[in-house]
Amino acid sequence: MRKHLKKCRNLTLTAAAVYAVLGSASVSAQEKLVIATTGGTLEQEMRTHFFDPFTKETGIQVVTVSGTGSENVARIKAMAQTGNVEWDLYQAGEIQAASELHRSMNEDMTEFCRAYQADKDLLPGACASSGVLSAYGTTLLAYNTRSFPAPGLKTWADFFDVRTFPGPRSMPNFNDPWRVMAAALLADGVKPDELFPLDVDRALANLDMIRPHISLWWKTGDQSTQGFRSGEYVAGEIWQTRASALKKEGQPLAWSQDQAFLVGDRWALIKKAPHRANAIKFLEYFLAHPQAQAKVCEALTCTPVRYSAGKTMNAEAQAASPISPEVFEKLIRPDAAWINANNQMLLERWNEWNQR
């Protein structure tokens, strides 16, 4: 009897093992898609509103890998060089997406975008050869309403006017100096449509004046939020997403969208992607779901790619996002081609200025 039982157990064990092996085989045979993300709330929101529903609808598993944006790009470059591409999709900054390097690593999306040419609900240029726009975000002027009660600061000229608006300032320093230089030039009276090519000498000269008042050069978004909470600065050039997060927390914060810088993120399809067909399916799915786009952008305060998505966002998110045409028109759009062509020069001048 005992022997029999033992045999029985052995059988079940074998069966279980066989089943496990088969099961794992069926998992690995299951269709999948590898997306590199920047982690954090962005990934969480994308997972809830896009990745999981997409898997439910198509059966394609979405595997995510996360790292900082620039780390991801560096790894993709390495993959492309060794010819061993493991990822399919990632989000690239719009400026980077316009670069020569980006074109060499990622597929030209012109063919894909042909189907969307007549789609009037998409923001202009949302589907372009450099990639499919995921969402727009802005970098804007945010300030502490306790230090500066209404009407507060409006333009970069106000930000640079430390006599009328005294108090410590914060500006970004994440190896992307055009944003800082552009703000300095606008403050100095340069017209938005004459901003590019940037007059670096003039920008740095204006920055010389404000440098003693800058108490925080933030490198990461977290630094900019923490700095505001701890009163490290009372007026700063920060990301809209961070400003909204602070406001939601109940911080005394207001912002001005006049002269805010508009920068988007684009889905890029890596050349020789191992699951190319699935990636295409995902991009189609992404563009076809304005409701989900709206949900993601409500959480992150971004501007979704579809007008219809923008309209379904809640009132709070609509007020925070620059979706109304009159605000959207006034936003400053960087000249990506010029920035890419002068990337090294900008960085070198910026580094030199910092060492001065």
Next chain:
Amino acid sequence: MTVTSTIAAPPINAINNRARASYARGYSKTLSLMLIAPLVLLMGFGFLYPVGKLLIGSLFAPEFGLEQFRRLIRSPLYLTVLLRTFEIAFAVTIASLFIGYPIAFAMAKLPRRWAALTTVCVLIPLWTSTLVRSYAWIVLLQRKGVVNELLLNLGWITQPLRLIYTEGAVIMAMTHVLLPYMILPIFAAVHAIPKELGQAARNLGAGGTSAFWRIMLPLSLPGVFAGCLMTFILALGFYVTPALVGGPRTMLMATLIGQQTTETLDWAFAGALSTVLLAATLTFVIAFRKTLSLNRGFAGVA
């Protein structure tokens, strides 16, 4: 007394030497090779190959030549930053030495329970992530941080001081992070000094201070040099802490290399910068060892 000690010393050395020699003889060549093979392979694939590739890459972009290095010299920026990197590493090493030596000495000399406690205090930070420790400095030093609040409450200052995002903050935070690398070698050296030597010195009429300066300190110097070298080299390549605690002015070589690898993706130039940093570091290490070995009377290191 002196005579006995000189007579007693050689046999100990001889025994030590014999023991070491027989150890070395104990392993056959094949076995030795097999034992070091995993490490060599790991170093080869994980370190030498990629680093070598990066360094060679700096010579072949766009075509073979020194273009990347010429670019490095063209602007004064890169050499200024290299110099600053060495300055900061030097300051961190000196600060670590002055803070670390007494701690290491205490660890070796205190009664067992207290020594264990000190060791724990040294090791726990070592096992904590650098990131966490750097953020801790931000909490302490920020405008409304612990230090500023305290000084304001005491009425010593009326305006919060600017403590964070300065060169001083970087040196302080880096010293904190690197301190264990200074303490542990010194501790090992002090611990290895036979207790009898100190007692003998006292017996021969040396005061406590004199015994320290003339016996303990010289004998612990190998540990001091090892600690200094380790701290200095680690400080030269530091990346996370200066990025978090320092402002844009405290730019180190690692920051520049990071910019080129992940932001501009110009790996040839990043390779050139790394080569220069590596060459400068190696030159420094070799010079350091040469000076020490010339100076044998000082201590028998290197």
